[in-house]
Amino acid sequence: MTQSRRMLVLRAVVEDYIRSQEPVGSTSLTRNHHLGVSSATVRNDMAALEDEGYLVQPHTSAGRVPTEKGYRYFVDRLATVVPLSPAQRRAIGNFLGGSVSLEDTLQRAARLLARITGQVAVVASPALSKSTLRHVEIVPVSMNKLLAVIITDTGRVAQHTLEVHPLPSTELLATFSETVNARCVGQSLTLAAKTIVALGKTVEHGELSALAQALSRALTSMAEDEQATDMYMAGTSKLAHQHSGTEMAPLLDALEEQVVIMRLMNSLSEEVTENGVGVAIGSETHTPELMHASVVTSGYGHINATVSEGSASAQAGKPVAFVGSIGPTHMDYVTTMAAVRAVARYLTGIIGEDATDADS
Structure with missing residues (x-):
């Protein structure tokens, strides 16, 4: 034998x-x-x-x-993740390509992944703490208030009202905005906040110290916002109908604990294999409610190594968020792993990384 x-x-x-x-x-x-x-x-x-x-x-x-x-x-022993067929890849592109916003894209991605696998799909939005600055626009909205429109590399748009006394002239504001974008684009929000404070202390921008402080606080609050990561889920009811109640009840309970799922999938997506996906089976999830379930996940996007500083440099190259599928241990691993990887690659292209085919 x-x-x-x-x-x-x-x-x-x-x-x-x-x-x-x-x-x-x-x-x-x-x-x-x-x-x-x-x-x-x-x-x-x-x-x-x-x-x-x-x-x-x-x-x-x-x-x-x-x-x-x-x-x-x-x-x-799955030597490679079998790529989805050209028709399946086109279907992903067509379905997600009709999105009107990042939030819509992530919601659609969850629904699509649930449809392909017949399991629960979970897609997290990029955490602002892992984002970098793409553009800042500052415009007056009243006699003593400015509106700062902050756009990140992952497509998130945030608006912050800044109270500044006295209101800077249009010329000073334009010069300051140009300098902020020239110096800070590509930096993490935390690092950009520090850079802006330093700008406010220079001779050139000394008159705008109050504005620099206010904008810095806005960026810092975004970076520290623990609620900035949303999680989109689909397929729960379908999975419940397909499998026995005794088998799925603990899993459905676990899905209600979104913090637990978020932590598990974040960890798993940062430890993917050469296949580009991570798989935790039963006890490997270290979650009692998932003893009879498996989790397949992949990260999308990645933190730019050039914008990290200090302890944050250890995060360079790690994904900005994850996409995953949760189902029974007897799930179709081949299909699930291929679908999770394909959707993750598509989302990586969507949020501004090098555009690649969904499953090239």
Whole structure:
């Protein structure tokens, strides 16, 4: 009995169980797969796999089902994530291409991923704390108030009212705005806030110290806003109808704890494999409610190494947000991993990274 053949048997069991969700027997394996050995030999291999913890026999005389260890072996041996078909990639582009805003894009992405996988899809918006400055526009709105329109690299737009006494002249305001954009574009919001304070202390812009302080505070508040990351979810009701209540009830409870899901997927998206996706199965999620669930996730976008400073430099290259799918451990890993990666790549292009095909 060779180890390589035994693992081919394991892969066949996982594939058949994912497809049928019924215990798999040796007879059906020899009928459905070209294993090159008899049913009795396959039965012996399955018994050895059970002894090694890859399979379990739920009932006497019944077939076997994969364990968490079995699923992990299967996922780890997926040499490459099979790309979506050209038609599927075009469908992603067409569906998401009709978005009118970043928020609309992320909501559509969640609905699309849920439709492809039949599972719960979760898409997070880019955290402002991970964003960089793209443009600042400052315009007068009253005798002593200015409106600062702040645009980040991820497409987020924020408006802040700044009270300044006295109101600077149009010429001074224009010069200051030009300098801010020249010096701060591409910097993290925290670093840009410090740069602007320093500008207010220069001879050239000394008259605008109060404006510099007010704009700096606005940028700092954006960077520190823990509520700046929204999470869009889709597919919960469909998953609940497709699977038994006892199996899905803990998972549905976990989905209500959005902070837990956010933390798990953030962590997983920063530790993706060479395939571009991260997979946590059952106990690997370290979440009791997800003991019978799997999480597949991928980050999109990335923090620019040139704009980080101090301890933030450790974050350089990490994703600005994540997209993921949550379902039972017997999910279709091949389809789910491909879909999550494709949507993540599309979103990376959307928010201003180098434009690439959704799954090139």
